[in-house]
Amino acid sequence: GAGVSQSPSNKVTEKGKDVELRCDPISGHTALYWYRQSLGQGLEFLIYFQGNSAPDKSGLPSDRFSAERTGGSVSTLTIQRTQQEDSAVYLCASSFQTGPQTYEQYFGPGTRLTVT
Amino acid sequence: KNQVEQSPQSLIILEGKNCTLQCNYTVSPFSNLRWYKQDTGRGPVSLTIMTFSENTKSNGRYTATLDADTKQSSLHITASQLSDSASYICVVSARTNAGKSTFGDGTTLTVKP
Numbered sequence: 001g002a003g004v005s006q007s008p009s010n011k012v013t014e015k016g017k018d019v020e021l022r023c024d025p026i027s028g029h030t031a032l033y034w035y036r037q038s039l040g041q042g043l044e045f046l047i048y049f050q051g052n053s054a055p056d057k058s059g060l061p062s063d064r065f066s067a068e069r070t071g072g073s074v075s076t077l078t079i080q081r082t083q084q085e086d087s088a089v090y091l092c093a094s095s096f097q098t099g100p101q102t103y104e105q106y107f108g109p110g111t112r113l114t115v116t
Numbered sequence: 117k118n119q120v121e122q123s124p125q126s127l128i129i130l131e132g133k134n135c136t137l138q139c140n141y142t143v144s145p146f147s148n149l150r151w152y153k154q155d156t157g158r159g160p161v162s163l164t165i166m167t168f169s170e171n172t173k174s175n176g177r178y179t180a181t182l183d184a185d186t187k188q189s190s191l192h193i194t195a196s197q198l199s200d201s202a203s204y205i206c207v208v209s210a211r212t213n214a215g216k217s218t219f220g221d222g223t224t225l226t227v228k229p
Contacts (some may be wrong), residue, residue: 042221107159
């Protein structure tokens with residue numbers, strides 16, 4: 001079916017507000033990844049899920065960032081008390097699974113977050 | 117610390133010419149190396165994926181090579197087209213943490229008519 005979808009595509013918020021970013025992975029993909037791409041910069045790993053569990057949260061920049069995944073499908077990335085340095089494009093990707101074998105990651109179009 | 121370094125940072129070529137992008141990495145133990153193309157305002161799209169045992173892989177006009185001994189990879193683009201203008205990102209994963217990849221900063225390619 002459809003590829004990875006993300007919503008909203010753009011989000012402008014005031015400093016200090018909380019935001020939620022949503023990712024719908026490809027149906028049947030058990031692995032889901034969140035990345036951040038600041039303007040003119042490379043992609044930065046945030047967190048990944050295998051099923052509903054997150055084996056590696058080491059990329060989350062601070063405790064203001066959290067993510068969850070329910071039902072092995074949709075994931076939400078939440079940023080509390082947003083700061084201007086949080087402004088970036090947040091990309092989600094999914095793959096069939098993770099593991100020793102190589103599974104291609106398919107990326108969504110991203111959510112552009114602007115904190116004013 | 118696992119790192120991926122790409123060169124050049126940016127490149128301008130004329131339509132129809134060939135070019136080669138470089139990627140050096142220190143990720144260990146190595147699992148796989150991927151090249152992605154990212155158009156402006158879009159998510160990255162996979163071009164090639166190579167594991168330890170593969171030293172070359174092609175996808176149309178794109179050919180990636182891998183030297184696991186020297187920890188180097190290259191992406192060769194043949195007969196460039198205007199649509200090849202994009203950022204090309206090298207990504208390396210370690211066997212010990214398959215879900216977490218290390219990304220290079222990318223090479224921005226501009227193809228001019």
